[in-house]
Amino acid sequence: MSRRIVPASDNRLMSPSSPIIVLDSGLGGLTVVGALRKVLPGEDIVYFGDTARLPYGSKTAATVTGFVQQIIAYLRPHDPKHVVIACNTATALSLPAVRAAFPGLTISGVIEPGAKAATAAAGTKQVPTIAILATEATIRSKAYERAVHRRRLHARMLLRPAPLLVPIIEEGRGPADPLVKLALQQYLEPLLKHHMDVLVLGCTHYPVYKELISKIVGKAVRVIDSGEQCADDVARRLKAAGLLNGPPASDAQAGDAPVPTGGLRCFVTDDPVRFQRLAPRFLGVEIDKPEWVAPDELYGPAPTGGVRLSVPA
Numbered sequence: 001m002s003r004r005i006v007p008a009s010d011n012r013l014m015s016p017s018s019p020i021i022v023l024d025s026g027l028g029g030l031t032v033v034g035a036l037r038k039v040l041p042g043e044d045i046v047y048f049g050d051t052a053r054l055p056y057g058s059k060t061a062a063t064v065t066g067f068v069q070q071i072i073a074y075l076r077p078h079d080p081k082h083v084v085i086a087c088n089t090a091t092a093l094s095l096p097a098v099r100a101a102f103p104g105l106t107i108s109g110v111i112e113p114g115a116k117a118a119t120a121a122a123g124t125k126q127v128p129t130i131a132i133l134a135t136e137a138t139i140r141s142k143a144y145e146r147a148v149h150r151r152r153l154h155a156r157m158l159l160r161p162a163p164l165l166v167p168i169i170e171e172g173r174g175p176a177d178p179l180v181k182l183a184l185q186q187y188l189e190p191l192l193k194h195h196m197d198v199l200v201l202g203c204t205h206y207p208v209y210k211e212l213i214s215k216i217v218g219k220a221v222r223v224i225d226s227g228e229q230c231a232d233d234v235a236r237r238l239k240a241a242g243l244l245n246g247p248p249a250s251d252a253q254a255g256d257a258p259v260p261t262g263g264l265r266c267f268v269t270d271d272p273v274r275f276q277r278l279a280p281r282f283l284g285v286e287i288d289k290p291e292w293v294a295p296d297e298l299y300g301p302a303p304t305g306g307v308r309l310s311v312p313a
Contacts, residue, residue: 014079014080014081014243015081015243016081016242016243016244016245017044017245018044018078018079018080018081018243019043019044019045019046019078019079019080019081019263019265020036020040020043020044020045020046020080020081020082020083020084020234021045021046021047021048021072021075021078021080021082021083021084022036022045022046022047022048022084022086023047023048023049023050023068023071023072023075023083023084023085023086023087023090024047024048024049024050024085024086024087024090024204025049025050025051025053025054025055025056025057025067025087025089025090025166026049026050026051026054026055026166026170026205027049027051027169027170027205027275027278027279027281027282028086028087028166028169028203028204028205028206028208028282029047029049029084029086029087029204030047030049030279030282030283031086031204031205031207031208031225031227031282031283032084032086032110032204032227032230032231033045033047033086033264033283034227034282034283034284035225035227035228035230035231036084036231036234037258037260037262037264038231038249038258039231039232039234039235039248039249039250039258040231040234040235040238040244040245040246040248040249040262041246041249041258041259041260041261041262042244042245042246042247042260042261042262043244043245043246043262044245044262044263044264044265045262045263045264045265046075046078046080046265046266046267047264047265047266047267048071048074048075048266048267048268048293049266049267049268049269049275049290050067050071050268050269051268051269051270051271051275052268052269052270052295053067053269053295054166054170055089055135055166055167055170056087056089056090056093056135056137057089057134057135057136057137057138057163057166057203058135058136058137058163059089059137060093061093061094061137061141064089064090064093064094064137065093065094065097065098067090067298068085068090068094068098069094069097069098069101069102070298070299071298072098072101072102072105072107073298074293074297074298075267076102080105081106081238081241081243082105082106082107082108082234082237082238082243083102083105083106083107083108084107084108084109084110084230084234085098085107085108085109085110086110086204086227086230087109087110087203087204088109088110088111088114088134088135088138088202088203088204088226089134089135089137089138089203090109091109091110091111091143092109092111092137092138092141092143092144093137093141095107095109095111106237106241108230108233108234108237109230110204110226110227110229110230111138111143111144111147111202111226112147112233113226113229113230113232113233114144114147114200114202114224114226114229114230115144115147115148115150115151115200116147116151116229117200117224117226117229118130118148118198118200118224119148119151119152119155121197121198121222121224122152122155122197122198122222123197125197126154127154127155127156128152128155128156128197128198129155129156129157129158129194129195129196129197129198130148130152130155130156130157130158130196130197130198130200131157131158131159131160131191131194131196131198131199131200132144132145132157132158132159132160132199132200132202133160133162133187133188133191133199133200133201133202133203133206134159134160134161134162134200134202134203135161135162135163135166135202135203136161136163138161138202138203139159139160139161139202144157144159144200144202145157145159158191158194158196160187160188160190160191162183162187162203162206164183165183165184165187165203165205165206165209166203166205168180168183169205169206169208169209170205170278172277172278172281174281175208175209175211175212180209180212181212184209184212184213184216185216188213188216188217191217192217192218192221196217196221197220197221197222198221198222198223198224199213199217199221199222199223199224200224200226201213201223201224201225201226202226203226204226204227207225207227207228208281208282210223210225235248235250245262246261264287264288265288265291266279266287266288266290266291267290267291267292267293268290268291268292268293269292269293269294269295269298270292272289272290272291272292273289275290276288276289276290
C-alpha cells in the first residue's frame with residue numbers, strides 16, 4: 001500500500017517536495033500515474049478520478065472544461081508543482097482554457113507528447129500513415145491532426161472513434177473477454193486496410209489492452225501509448241524547472257528497477273470501493289481506498305478563496 005500524503009498548508013510555496021496532480025474522468029489516468037512512478041519514483045502524486053461524471057468523450061467542450069476547472073480548484077490547496085490532464089478528451093477540449101484559468105500553475109496534457117512520439121516513430125518515410133484511436137470528442141476536436149501536422153506536414157491521418165472502449169474498460173472486462181476482442185477488431189480492421197504505420201492510443205484507458213491491440217495490428221505497426229510519452233514530458237518539465245523530488249529513474253544503474261517511494265493519494269466522485277478494486281489493472285499495484293468527493297462539493301466555492309466554477313447550461 002502507498003503511504004498517504006498530507007495536504008500542504010495554503011501558504012506554502014511550490015517546491016520539489018510538492019505533489020503532482022493527475023486527473024481523469026475515471027480509471028484510465030492511472031496508466032499515466034503508473035508511467036510517472038516508473039520515470040519519477042520519488043514523486044508524491046494526487047490522483048482525481050471523476051467517476052460520477054464519466055465518460056467525458058461524449059460531452060461538449062464547455063462541460064468538460066468546467067469539470068476540469070472544478071477539479072483543479074478543489075485540489076489547489078495541495079500546492080501542486082505540476083498538473084497533468086491525463087485524459088485525451090479533456091486535453092483536446094479544455095487545455096488552453098484551463099491554463100488561462102490557473103496562470104499560477106504549470107499544466108500539461110497527453111496529446112502533444114503522443115503526437116511527438118508518433119511522428120518520431122514514423123521514421124523517414126516521406127508520407128507516413130498515422131492512425132489515431134480515441135474517443136468521439138477527441139476525434140472531433142482534430143487536436144491530434146493539428147499536433148501531428150505541426151511536425152509532419154505530409155503525414156496521412158486516419159482517425160477512428162472508439163466509443164465502446166471506455167465503458168467496456170470501466171466495467172472491468174479483461175483482454176480475454178470475447179466482447180473486448182470483437183470491439184477491438186471492429187475498430188482496428190478498417191485502419192489495417194489503409195496500411196497504417198503508427199497507431200496512437202489516444203485515450204489513457206486504452207493501454208489496458210495494449211498487448212492485445214499490438215497482437216491484432218501486427219509487428220509492422222508501431223503502437224504509441226500517449227500516457228508513457230506524457231510521463232517523459234513531465235519529467236523533462238520538472239527537471240528544467242529544478243523541481244524534481246529525487247533523481248529520475250533514468251539516473252539509476254542499468255538493470256535497476258525503479259521502486260516508487262513517493263506517496264499516492266486518490267480521490268473519486270463515485271464508488272471508491274469499485275475504484276480500489278479495479279485500480280490494479282491500470283496501475284499494476286493495489287492502492288488505498290480512495291477518498292470520496294461529492295460532485296456537489298466541486299460545484300460549490302473553491303477551497304482557499306478560489307472563484308466559484310460552474311458548468312455552463
